[in-house]
Amino acid sequence: MTEHEASVDASVISDDPDWWRQAAVYQIYPRSFADSDGDGIGDLRGITSRVPYLRELGVDAVWLSPFYPSALADGGYDVDDYRDVDPRLGTLDDFDEMVAALHRAGIRIITDIVPNHSSNRHEWFREALAAGPGSPERDRYVFRDGHGPHLDQPPSDWESMFGGSAWEPTDDGQFYLHLFAPEQPDFNWHHPDVRADFLKTLRFWSDRGVDGFRVDVAHALAKDLSHPLPTHAELEATRLVTDGSHPLWDREELDEIYAEWRAVFNEYDPPRIAVAEAWVAPSRRHRYAAETSLGQAFNFDLLRDDFDAGDFRRTIADNLVFARESGSSNTWVFSNHDVVRHATRYGLPDDQGQDGAVGRAWVLSGGQTPPLDRDRGVRRARAATLLMLALPGCAYLYQGEELGLHEVAEIPDDARQDPTFFRSPGVDRGRDGCRVPLPWVADAPAFGFGPADASYLPQPEWFREHAVDVEASDPDSTLSLYRRALALRRELQAAETLTWAEHGDDPEVLAFDRPGGWRVVTNFRPRPVPMPAGDVLVASGPLDEASDSPGARELPGETTVWLRVAPSVD
Numbered sequence: 001m002t003e004h005e006a007s008v009d010a011s012v013i014s015d016d017p018d019w020w021r022q023a024a025v026y027q028i029y030p031r032s033f034a035d036s037d038g039d040g041i042g043d044l045r046g047i048t049s050r051v052p053y054l055r056e057l058g059v060d061a062v063w064l065s066p067f068y069p070s071a072l073a074d075g076g077y078d079v080d081d082y083r084d085v086d087p088r089l090g091t092l093d094d095f096d097e098m099v100a101a102l103h104r105a106g107i108r109i110i111t112d113i114v115p116n117h118s119s120n121r122h123e124w125f126r127e128a129l130a131a132g133p134g135s136p137e138r139d140r141y142v143f144r145d146g147h148g149p150h151l152d153q154p155p156s157d158w159e160s161m162f163g164g165s166a167w168e169p170t171d172d173g174q175f176y177l178h179l180f181a182p183e184q185p186d187f188n189w190h191h192p193d194v195r196a197d198f199l200k201t202l203r204f205w206s207d208r209g210v211d212g213f214r215v216d217v218a219h220a221l222a223k224d225l226s227h228p229l230p231t232h233a234e235l236e237a238t239r240l241v242t243d244g245s246h247p248l249w250d251r252e253e254l255d256e257i258y259a260e261w262r263a264v265f266n267e268y269d270p271p272r273i274a275v276a277e278a279w280v281a282p283s284r285r286h287r288y289a290a291e292t293s294l295g296q297a298f299n300f301d302l303l304r305d306d307f308d309a310g311d312f313r314r315t316i317a318d319n320l321v322f323a324r325e326s327g328s329s330n331t332w333v334f335s336n337h338d339v340v341r342h343a344t345r346y347g348l349p350d351d352q353g354q355d356g357a358v359g360r361a362w363v364l365s366g367g368q369t370p371p372l373d374r375d376r377g378v379r380r381a382r383a384a385t386l387l388m389l390a391l392p393g394c395a396y397l398y399q400g401e402e403l404g405l406h407e408v409a410e411i412p413d414d415a416r417q418d419p420t421f422f423r424s425p426g427v428d429r430g431r432d433g434c435r436v437p438l439p440w441v442a443d444a445p446a447f448g449f450g451p452a453d454a455s456y457l458p459q460p461e462w463f464r465e466h467a468v469d470v471e472a473s474d475p476d477s478t479l480s481l482y483r484r485a486l487a488l489r490r491e492l493q494a495a496e497t498l499t500w501a502e503h504g505d506d507p508e509v510l511a512f513d514r515p516g517g518w519r520v521v522t523n524f525r526p527r528p529v530p531m532p533a534g535d536v537l538v539a540s541g542p543l544d545e546a547s548d549s550p551g552a553r554e555l556p557g558e559t560t561v562w563l564r565v566a567p568s569v570d
């Protein structure tokens with residue numbers, strides 16, 4: 001144990017090494033959670049002040065998006081210094097206090113680690129620019145000479161994920177690679193300094209009591225940049241190959257990198273955990289989720305499904321198999337800081353495409369077209385979430401979804417922050433709409449986000465009705481639903497198995513059992529169906545008596561129930 005570790009407050013956290021397998025993890029976007037000092041930006045002390053809220057919500061862990069020093073070219077995913085706290089968000093002492101408060105409340109903490117790229121203000125990148133072409137300093141990143149007759153053309157036609165060229169020129173005729181914004185130069189993971197420095201960072205935060213790491217673009221670190229470089233079209237056409245041969249994504253060399261990380265995680269008791277953000281073919285996810293690697297990987301399949309019984313069933317069944325194959329547990333997620341909130345996605349017309357396309361189109365239109373049915377969106381989001389919270393595995397929740405928040409489309413252009421907006425002027429309105437600071441108190445400036453009159457991203461007036469104080473006093477609110485479900489979930493997650501059940505032969509009703517006499521039923525139809533047998537423990541919406549036959553109960557449309565039934569004899 002290091003000296004620092006010894007000083008971290010004694011916690012009530014158990015030392016169960018498997019705590020992560022079925023945890024409910026709540027994602028905090030620190031700048032938008034709670035502001036303690038009145039600068040309109042959320043901070044670490046703000047998080048500490050809301051630990052009682054997190055405890056009452058009933059989550060097992062929080063995952064913090066980056067809080068490191070950063071110019072915020074990409075909301076903090078452009079890191080200047082991996083082993084410090086952004087002064088606008090606090091200090092390392094504030095961090096320690098926050099960890100201690102979380103642990104005292106029985107809540108673990110996962111921090112975001114961003115290994116594919118640093119910011120262009122990172123010490124190493126500044127040294128690389130100053131040292132010039134051919135220097136060892138440049139070798140920690142990916143610099144190449146210009147091409148073309150005047151050597152002023154980028155080395156390839158690659159486009160960055162945020163639009164525009166993936167190569168940025170320097171003043172001395174070279175270009176550097178950035179898969180994301182130009183302020184996010186990609187590291188060269190063949191360089192021993194890069195590898196050693198990240199091991200140091202993992203130990204730094206683990207020693208401070210961090211329980212695990214969310215690994216940003218985990219599938220991008222290893223790259224094959226040997227010549228000739230393929231074209232952008234060739235890269236795109238082979239993006240999801242499953243043999244590790246893509247020059248940029250999901251290469252075999254990653255195994256070796258993450259084996260080194262695993263050795264560091266296992267230096268701790270209990271071992272630190274990690275979850276990979278890896279947008280790879282589902283059949284490759286097990287590589288990241290293996291216990292010799294990061295141990296867990298996000299499954300974004302449900303997030304991409306429409307609200308459809310068949311899609312949900314297929315996704316769940318496939319992922320149960322993937323989890324078995326990797327030995328890891330399932331991960332489920334509907335919303336995060338990168339996607340249109342699921343209450344909004346589900347409130348848009350069904351027939352306009354999957355994969356979030358319809359949500360993006362709505363944001364793009366400033367919330368005008370296609371029309372959003374707000375109530376339906378929330379009804380379906382509640383049903384989907386209650387279903388998801390009953391699945392075996394780990395549930396990742398995103399701040400504000402417990403309030404039934406919709407995406408905010410009406411952010412003025414001059415207030416927007418997200419590089420995806422600036423890199424594609426007017427075309428992609430970006431991800432700010434799910435990052436608007438939370439409403440805590442209906443009748444307070446900035447809805448209680450902090451002492452200031454306003455927050456750094458403007459909150460819409462309709463946030464008032466979703467404020468925590470309003471929802472906490474309403475037994476039918478989305479917040480009350482999450483609290484009830486998360487409390488019951490602890491009991492329900494005793495084992496990791498699921499058995500499909502039938503509800504008549506209705507393909508639009510999904511039903512499954514969990515060990516111990518739990519039955520979960522979701523009616524995906526807009527119309528009611530007969531209520532399944534069993535005692536209702538929690539329902540995602542009001543359960544009305546059927547109007548035409550007194551006494552007969554129905555399961556309303558787009559609603560999930562958890563029922564207590566006689567345990568099956570297995």
Ligand code: NOJ
Pocket residue numbers: 074077114180216217277337338
């Ligand atoms: C994934 C993160 O979730 C996203 O917010 C970020 O922009 C990119 N990685 C680049 O770091």
